Amino acid sequence: MNATDSGTHADPAEETATDTDTVRAGKRTVEIHRADKVLFPDDGLTKADVVGYYRRVAASMLPQLRGRPLMLERLPEGLGGPQFMQKDTPDHYPDWIRRARVAKEGGSVTHTVCDDKATLLFLADQACLTFHRWLSRAGRPGHPDRLVFDLDPPGPDFEAVREAARQLCALLDELGLPSFLMTTGSKGLHVTVPLDGTGDFDAVRGFAQEVAQVLAARHPDRLTTAVRKKSRGDRLYLDVQRNAYAQTAVAPWSLRPRPGAPVAAPISRKQLDDPRLTAQSWSLRDVAGVLEQAGSRPWAGVPARGRSLHPARRRLNALR
Numbered sequence: 001m002n003a004t005d006s007g008t009h010a011d012p013a014e015e016t017a018t019d020t021d022t023v024r025a026g027k028r029t030v031e032i033h034r035a036d037k038v039l040f041p042d043d044g045l046t047k048a049d050v051v052g053y054y055r056r057v058a059a060s061m062l063p064q065l066r067g068r069p070l071m072l073e074r075l076p077e078g079l080g081g082p083q084f085m086q087k088d089t090p091d092h093y094p095d096w097i098r099r100a101r102v103a104k105e106g107g108s109v110t111h112t113v114c115d116d117k118a119t120l121l122f123l124a125d126q127a128c129l130t131f132h133r134w135l136s137r138a139g140r141p142g143h144p145d146r147l148v149f150d151l152d153p154p155g156p157d158f159e160a161v162r163e164a165a166r167q168l169c170a171l172l173d174e175l176g177l178p179s180f181l182m183t184t185g186s187k188g189l190h191v192t193v194p195l196d197g198t199g200d201f202d203a204v205r206g207f208a209q210e211v212a213q214v215l216a217a218r219h220p221d222r223l224t225t226a227v228r229k230k231s232r233g234d235r236l237y238l239d240v241q242r243n244a245y246a247q248t249a250v251a252p253w254s255l256r257p258r259p260g261a262p263v264a265a266p267i268s269r270k271q272l273d274d275p276r277l278t279a280q281s282w283s284l285r286d287v288a289g290v291l292e293q294a295g296s297r298p299w300a301g302v303p304a305r306g307r308s309l310h311p312a313r314r315r316l317n318a319l320r
Contacts, residue, residue, distance in 0.1 A: 062117065175316055179193050181268070266294075
């Protein structure tokens with residue numbers, strides 16, 4: 001995988017095709033080029049399938065994207081072809097697509113922001129399979145309103161992930177912090193805490209690290225905060241490294257570039273008890289199943305307003 005800030009790749013997904021389709025998205029018409037291009041060869045899934053999926057899941061996905069700088073994972077030729085992470089917005093993108101210029105070391109980057117269905121479908125036409133979102137919003141990029149724990153298992157045992165998620169959510173409950181869960185579509189789960197955006201990334205990451213340390217100390221044989229893989233053994237890694245400026249986490253309802261076209265799907269706590277649950281329980285192969293999961297509103301019980309970390313930090317200090 002190649003990373004780029006330039007967005008200057010000349011890829012086939014941007015070439016003129018004789019069979020250009022169009023889709024309506026609100027007041028706009030979006031062109032879809034090479035709709036029959038196979039993007040998931042093992043499953044026979046095409047760009048038309050990807051566009052159709054994002055069109056149908058847009059109502060659930062857009063609230064998770066709006067206002068946030070994005071890093072776009074693009075595969076113009078599908079799985080097995082060139083794959084890159086796009087940060088900077090190419091000049092040829094339509095002017096109606098929102099941009100957000102944010103600072104980086106030595107300059108700035110103009111990220112794409114997806115605020116509406118037309119933008120979502122345009123990006124799907126650009127063979128963007130996965131949307132990685134910032135944990136902060138474009139208006140206050142240095143102040144996250146999301147804190148993410150990434151539960152990264154050492155192997156295929158998903159029961160270890162489910163158990164770690166239960167333990168982490170219980171600890172967050174002790175701290176008075178709401179949390180919600182999501183399968184990553186890869187190997188593990190994300191546990192996310194909504195914040196009020198008053199703290200900066202250093203404060204939020206420091207707090208997340210302390211929470212992870214407390215949890216690992218409670219279960220030292222099963223959990224670890226060791227960054228080096230060789231130090232983890234067969235323990236599950238409590239990863240908090242995404243809680244940093246310009247880092248991203250996969251957005252809810254995103255496809256993942258893996259065989260089977262798995263989806264990063266929000267889940268309820270009750271679903272943690274289902275022994276059939278895996279990181280890839282939902283996929284593009286069963287769009288109806290994804291829409292059913294979205295319609296169940298698994299995050300309905302999470303407060304709309306984020307929390308300050310100050311009371312939680314006082315409670316955490318009492319546990320250390």
